[in-house]
Amino acid sequence: MTTSTTPSTSTAPRGANLWGVGSFLLLALLLFVVFPLSMDVFRLGLAAKYLSLAFCAAGIVLVWGYGGILSLGQGVFFGLGSYFMAMFLKLEAAGNADSSSGTALSAFFGSAGLPDFMAWNSVEVLPWWWEPFHHVSFTVLAILIGPPLVAFVLGYVNFRKRVGGVYFSIVTLALAAIMAIMIIGQQGYTGGVNGITDFKTFLGMDLDTERAKFVMYFITAALLLLCVAIGAFILRSRVGRVLVAIRDREDRVRFSGYDPALFKAFIFAVAALFSAIGGAMFTLQVGLASPSLVGIVPSVEMVIYAAVGGRLSLIGAVYGALLVGWAKTFFSENFVEFWPYLIGALFIVVVMFLPTGLAGLVDRLRGGFLRREGR
Amino acid sequence: MPGLILQVDGLTVSFDGFKAVDDLNFYVEQDELRCVIGPNGAGKTTLLDMICGKTKPTSGTIKFKHLRLNEMIEYQITRAGVGRKFQNPSVYEDLTVSENLDISWPKKRNVLGSLFFRPNHAMTEKIESVATQIFLQDQLDIKAGLLSHGQKQWLEIGMLLMQDPELLLLDEPVAGMSAREREQTAELLTGISKGRSTVVIEHDMAFVRMIAHKVTVLHQGKLLAEGSMDQVQSDPRVVETYLGH
Numbered sequence: 001m002t003t004s005t006t007p008s009t010s011t012a013p014r015g016a017n018l019w020g021v022g023s024f025l026l027l028a029l030l031l032f033v034v035f036p037l038s039m040d041v042f043r044l045g046l047a048a049k050y051l052s053l054a055f056c057a058a059g060i061v062l063v064w065g066y067g068g069i070l071s072l073g074q075g076v077f078f079g080l081g082s083y084f085m086a087m088f089l090k091l092e093a094a095g096n097a098d099s100s101s102g103t104a105l106s107a108f109f110g111s112a113g114l115p116d117f118m119a120w121n122s123v124e125v126l127p128w129w130w131e132p133f134h135h136v137s138f139t140v141l142a143i144l145i146g147p148p149l150v151a152f153v154l155g156y157v158n159f160r161k162r163v164g165g166v167y168f169s170i171v172t173l174a175l176a177a178i179m180a181i182m183i184i185g186q187q188g189y190t191g192g193v194n195g196i197t198d199f200k201t202f203l204g205m206d207l208d209t210e211r212a213k214f215v216m217y218f219i220t221a222a223l224l225l226l227c228v229a230i231g232a233f234i235l236r237s238r239v240g241r242v243l244v245a246i247r248d249r250e251d252r253v254r255f256s257g258y259d260p261a262l263f264k265a266f267i268f269a270v271a272a273l274f275s276a277i278g279g280a281m282f283t284l285q286v287g288l289a290s291p292s293l294v295g296i297v298p299s300v301e302m303v304i305y306a307a308v309g310g311r312l313s314l315i316g317a318v319y320g321a322l323l324v325g326w327a328k329t330f331f332s333e334n335f336v337e338f339w340p341y342l343i344g345a346l347f348i349v350v351v352m353f354l355p356t357g358l359a360g361l362v363d364r365l366r367g368g369f370l371r372r373e374g375r
Numbered sequence: 376m377p378g379l380i381l382q383v384d385g386l387t388v389s390f391d392g393f394k395a396v397d398d399l400n401f402y403v404e405q406d407e408l409r410c411v412i413g414p415n416g417a418g419k420t421t422l423l424d425m426i427c428g429k430t431k432p433t434s435g436t437i438k439f440k441h442l443r444l445n446e447m448i449e450y451q452i453t454r455a456g457v458g459r460k461f462q463n464p465s466v467y468e469d470l471t472v473s474e475n476l477d478i479s480w481p482k483k484r485n486v487l488g489s490l491f492f493r494p495n496h497a498m499t500e501k502i503e504s505v506a507t508q509i510f511l512q513d514q515l516d517i518k519a520g521l522l523s524h525g526q527k528q529w530l531e532i533g534m535l536l537m538q539d540p541e542l543l544l545l546d547e548p549v550a551g552m553s554a555r556e557r558e559q560t561a562e563l564l565t566g567i568s569k570g571r572s573t574v575v576i577e578h579d580m581a582f583v584r585m586i587a588h589k590v591t592v593l594h595q596g597k598l599l600a601e602g603s604m605d606q607v608q609s610d611p612r613v614v615e616t617y618l619g620h
Contacts, residue, residue: 238489241478245467252465254449255427255458257484257538266486 019366020232023315024225031221041210048217048285050325051224053078055278057305057317058224059271062231064303065311066240067267068247069155069164073172074302076179077147077272079294081279083183083190084146086289087130088139089199090115095134096200116198121188130189136203143280144273151272155265164250164264173296180295195290202284213285220281224318227274231314234270243267275302304347310359319358378405380542380572381426386435388425395421397596399435403542408568410583411576412607413593414616419576420462422593423544426574427459428452439542454484458540462547462576464527466534468520472511475519475530476502479537501537508566509533510559525556529563536567543573549582561585 035047056074063069094115114126132138154175158168183190190196205212234240246253246260253260283289292298301324309320324343332339354361383401387394396418403409411419424430426437428449437444444452453459467475480501483492506512509529514522519530528548535543548564549557557579564575564586577583583590583604590607592599600610607613 234490238478238483238492239486241470241474242489244469245478248467248469249465251429252461252467255429255453256479256534257450257453257481258478259450259485262486263489 024228024232027228027315027318028225031225032218035221036214036217041213044217045213045285046325046329047322048213048220049282050322051217051220051318052278052282052285053302053305053325054224054318054321055227055281056271056275056302057309057321058227058231058314059274060303060306061309061311061314061317062234062267062274063271064306065313066235066243066247067264068243068250069264069268070166070169070303071172071268071271072169072296072299072303073174073176073179074271074275075176075294075296075299076172077151077275078279078282078298078302079179079183079289079291080147080150081143081276082283082289082293083196083279084133084139084142084276085280085283086196086199087133088136089202089283090196091130091134092201092203093199115191115196117191117194117196118188121192123188127189143276147276148269148273152265152269155268156261159261159264162261173299176294176296176299180291183291183294190291191289193291195288195292197288197290199287207284207287216281216285220285223277223281227277228314228318231270231274234267235314239263239266301343304343304350306357307347307350308357310357310361312356313359316357316359316362323358379403380405380407380440381574382436382438383422383426384436384438386422386425386432386437388421388430388433394596396425396432399593399596399598401591401598403572403574406568406570406572408565408573408575408586408588410587410590411574411593412578412580412583412590413599416595417593418596419593420546421596423459423546423574423576426452426542427457427544429459450484453538453540454481456541458535458538458543460531460535460543460545460548462550464524464531466519466522466527466530468518471516471518472506472522472530473502473515475534476505476537479534481538505533505536508536508563525552528552529560532560532563532567541571543568543571545573545575547576547578549577549579557582 031051035044039047056078060071060074063071091113094113114123118126133142158164158171163171184193186192199207201207207216235243242253242258242263245256246263250260279289279293282293305321305324306317307320308324309318310316324346327346328339328343331342335342350357356363379402381401381403383399386396386399386401388396399418399422401422411422413419421430425432426439426444428444428447428451432445435445439452439455439457442455444455444457447455467478470478477494477498480498482498483489502515503512506515509532511522511526511530511533514526519527522530528551532545532548545564549560552560561582564573567573568586575586587604589602590604591601592607592610592613594616599616600607600613602610
């Protein structure tokens with residue numbers, strides 16, 4: 001058998017396995033050992049924030065890199081996860097407030113157990129769809145099932161009608177805009193432009209302590225690695241090969257006996273699940289669910305994370321989110337006005353000169369190294 | 376009618392008033408190798424497109440065994456046992472030869488099945504044997520995009536062999552091939568058409584003579600003549616409209 005010398009973009013030739021496991025372990029080492037040891041709580045909190053967004057970037061690698069579907073609306077699913085978690089935290093906070101000094105007053109106004117922003121907006125009764133978010137089990141299920149279900153149905157309906165490519169990107173873009181507008185418009189039920197914030201505890205655990213922050217960071221890192229592993233499992237399965245085939249020649253795939261709409265909707269749902277988990281972890285750590293993380297701009301930023309990291313590499317996407325996140329923090333601290341231009345320029349440069357992102361660059365360097373070594 | 380695997384009756388399709396296929400009847404028997412010839416625009420490719428579900432007929436019926444193909448969509452038709460090879464080689468260029476064959480293996484084609492599907496012994500053996508048949512046994516780990524034009528044609532035939540369809544539809548399988556490749560392909564096709572029914576569209580008369588059992592001539596979407604190669608070639612109408620110039 002001859003061996004292929006072409007750089008691998010889709011599936012792994014021999015040796016790539018070891019490389020994949022190696023880079024996964026390296027990332028784990030970085031997240032679990034290097035970061036916690038080298039950073040203070042504030043910096044670690046920033047890392048946690050970027051890692052929450054890395055869930056979305058990993059999802060985008062699946063849908064865009066492998067499925068060929070450019071979704072500009074991952075913020076919607078991130079937002080759903082984030083808001084579901086915020087609703088639970090807010091209800092817990094409102095319940096706690098009752099047991100303290102505010103009880104008599106709020107009982108008098110008939111707003112016992114009501115989130116503060118509802119009272120400010122003269123919403124007097126908790127809306128029925130808020131009720132189940134009193135329960136942590138419902139909240140977790142809602143985060144894990146809701147967004148993927150929405151994504152699957154939305155995706156399947158579009159893909160079955162063969163709405164794809166740029167047209168589907170526009171659909172997702174519109175969705176992100178609608179979601180942000182809806183949240184802002186329904187202030188009494190969603191907290192409006194301020195979002196939902198001012199939580200104190202999660203299941204009785206004080207979220208402001210240093211210990212809680214460490215615990216949350218480790219949970220986030222572990223969940224992120226789990227998502228990367230799940231993504232890698234999917235890509236290594238036959239679904240991964242069918243996705244590449246669909247990206248390549250969707251029409252032909254039908255004549256191999258597959259329903260491409262189902263596969264595309266599936267991977268879109270998986271990406272939505274990742275984003276939703278990221279959103280929930282974001283809210284737990286940053287203490288906020290905001291429409292500014294749902295709309296078009298954050299959704300496009302998530303695509304940039306994946307593009308910079310490498311749209312064919314799940315692990316690359318994590319690095320992309322960390323790097324762009326840090327760059328954003330650094331530059332927006334120093335040149336506030338200038339940041340959007342910088343990130344725009346970064347996107348253009350990456351797409352034009354590094355279409356496979358940093359991961360592609362590393363692969364190319366590695367390829368050169370291996371060739372030299374083999375001589 | 377016994378022994379018929381494909382029955383096409385009164386098939387018509389019109390594109391903006393232009394009838395690419397016009398009230399066509401077309402029957403293929405079990406295990407038959409049929410060649411369809413005709414000048415450009417005769418409706419040959421459109422006929423195959425309608426059988427495999429790529430194009431929806433305006434009227435008429437297509438029956439494959441007991442199934443009405445004209446009421447089914449592409450992947451259902453494929454799963455029912457109809458395999459299609461396109462005119463331009465359509466292989467998955469970002470996948471390797473072996474992966475192209477792998478995803479053509481006709482098992483576990485739903486999402487969950489594919490997710491937990493692991494290559495088994497039967498499939499690996501089949502891939503090896505098909506690769507040998509299509510002369511690509513040494514190229515299994517090469518990206519399909521790097522194959523030559525002729526090799527891509529073979530790979531696509533190989534993908535169909537993995538699918539193991541009862542009815543095989545081939546659109547110009549030797550287009551763009553060298554003389555030597557043509558010969559190999561003719562051999563390949565006679566080999567694989569054993570035990571299944573095959574419809575081949577071809578322009579190359581020498582090639583048709585090499586493989587065909589029976590020839591159908593289409594002209595302007597209509598059936599012009601049908602019979603053995605010799606009968607068809609001596610038919611004055613055929614000579615006039617097609618072979619004459």
